[in-house]
Amino acid sequence: MNQDTIKGQWKQLGGKLKAQWGKLTDDDLKVAEGDSQYLSGKLQERYGIARDEAEKQIKQFEKTNNLH
Structure with a gap:
Protein backbone atom coordinates (compact mmCIF):
# COMPACT_ATOMS: atom_id res chain seq x y z
CA MET A 1 0.00 0.00 0.00
CA ASN A 2 1.09 3.56 -0.58
CA GLN A 3 1.58 4.47 3.06
CA ASP A 4 0.94 8.22 2.71
CA THR A 5 -2.24 7.72 0.69
CA ILE A 6 -3.52 5.02 2.97
CA LYS A 7 -2.86 6.92 6.18
CA GLY A 8 -4.69 9.92 4.78
CA GLN A 9 -7.73 7.81 3.90
CA TRP A 10 -7.54 5.28 6.72
CA LYS A 11 -10.75 6.28 8.51
CA GLN A 12 -12.74 6.18 5.30
CA LEU A 13 -11.23 2.81 4.40
CA GLY A 14 -12.08 1.30 7.78
CA GLY A 15 -15.61 0.45 6.72
CA LYS A 16 -14.44 -1.13 3.48
CA LEU A 17 -11.77 -3.10 5.30
CA GLN A 57 -5.81 -10.33 -0.70
CA ILE A 58 -4.42 -6.93 0.36
CA LYS A 59 -3.13 -6.27 -3.16
CA GLN A 60 -6.55 -7.17 -4.57
CA PHE A 61 -8.20 -4.82 -2.05
CA GLU A 62 -5.83 -2.03 -3.15
CA LYS A 63 -6.61 -2.68 -6.80
CA THR A 64 -10.36 -2.79 -6.23
CA ASN A 65 -10.25 0.48 -4.26
CA ASN A 66 -7.74 2.29 -6.53
CA LEU A 67 -5.09 2.60 -3.81
CA HIS A 68 -1.95 1.75 -5.77
Missing part, protein backbone atom coordinates in the same frame (compact mmCIF):
# COMPACT_ATOMS: atom_id res chain seq x y z
CA LYS A 18 -14.31 -4.42 7.81
CA ALA A 19 -16.71 -5.27 5.00
CA GLN A 20 -13.95 -7.22 3.25
CA TRP A 21 -12.54 -8.84 6.39
CA GLY A 22 -15.25 -8.91 9.06
CA LYS A 23 -13.04 -10.66 11.60
CA LEU A 24 -10.82 -7.58 11.92
CA THR A 25 -11.64 -5.54 14.98
CA ASP A 26 -11.76 -1.77 15.32
CA ASP A 27 -8.63 -2.08 17.47
CA ASP A 28 -6.86 -4.02 14.69
CA LEU A 29 -7.63 -1.24 12.24
CA LYS A 30 -6.68 1.50 14.69
CA VAL A 31 -3.28 -0.08 15.36
CA ALA A 32 -2.66 -0.86 11.67
CA GLU A 33 -3.23 2.75 10.48
CA GLY A 34 -2.19 1.92 6.92
CA ASP A 35 0.60 -0.52 7.81
CA SER A 36 0.13 -3.31 5.27
CA GLN A 37 2.57 -5.63 7.08
CA TYR A 38 0.58 -5.36 10.30
CA LEU A 39 -2.65 -5.84 8.38
CA SER A 40 -1.20 -8.89 6.65
CA GLY A 41 -0.24 -10.35 10.02
CA LYS A 42 -3.73 -9.78 11.40
CA LEU A 43 -5.32 -11.43 8.36
CA GLN A 44 -3.07 -14.43 8.87
CA GLU A 45 -4.02 -14.58 12.54
CA ARG A 46 -7.76 -14.03 12.17
CA TYR A 47 -8.31 -16.17 9.07
CA GLY A 48 -5.59 -18.81 9.42
CA ILE A 49 -4.14 -18.08 5.99
CA ALA A 50 -0.56 -18.02 4.75
CA ARG A 51 1.39 -14.77 4.45
CA ASP A 52 1.40 -14.89 0.65
CA GLU A 53 -2.38 -15.32 0.58
CA ALA A 54 -2.86 -12.40 2.99
CA GLU A 55 -0.62 -10.20 0.84
CA LYS A 56 -2.49 -11.30 -2.28
